[in-house]
Amino acid sequence: SQQGEEDPQALSIQEGENATMNCSYKTSINNLQWYRQNSGRGLVHLILIRSNEREKHSGRLRVTLDTSKKSSSLLITASRAADTASYFCATDARMGGKLIFGQGTELSVKP
């Protein structure tokens, strides 16, 4: 089945720096979503970008989508220690359908 693949698998930065995570997927999609997971907890929905959108912003988050390259990126600006978490991309191949998740990027933000 299609799957998002995140890159890098792990990322360590200093507080105040920007963090960029990338996601690639295999087949056409209706939307792509990003989620965050704090250690040992459930996932929290961050942002959704539709297949006809190229860029979306939410607070310190910026998501881009390039359907020709089947890739997306998540940028977290001015990172904080509290941003330390795992970040997952997930693709929805049909409206309201099941999501396929990638394996995640583990972000560590050092104070």
Next chain:
Amino acid sequence: DVKVTQSSRYLVKRTGEKVFLECVQDMDHENMFWYRQDPGLGLRLIYFSYDVKMKEKGDIPEGYSVSREKKERFSLILESASTNQTSMYLCASSRPTGNYGYTFGSGTRLTVV
């Protein structure tokens, strides 16, 4: 505050036991999902349901079954628990039409000994 509630945060069961993992949502969502999460394998879909009494297999349904008798409740059943079912189990719900995110529960970490 909208919620998906999973009945247990931690669970320890013995091999061969029948295990029930319960999930309840208060958002009147039609769709509900069960995933398991393992290191290096990410989240894998076990079963999902688009409506009461409806269920569809996900990518790894073997050894599991589900029940959805009421809209707000989606139960995952391990018919005969095995050690390879030791995992983090995550329940989620969503609206039926696309372009909405999932709401996840906090997860149940199941250990089968």
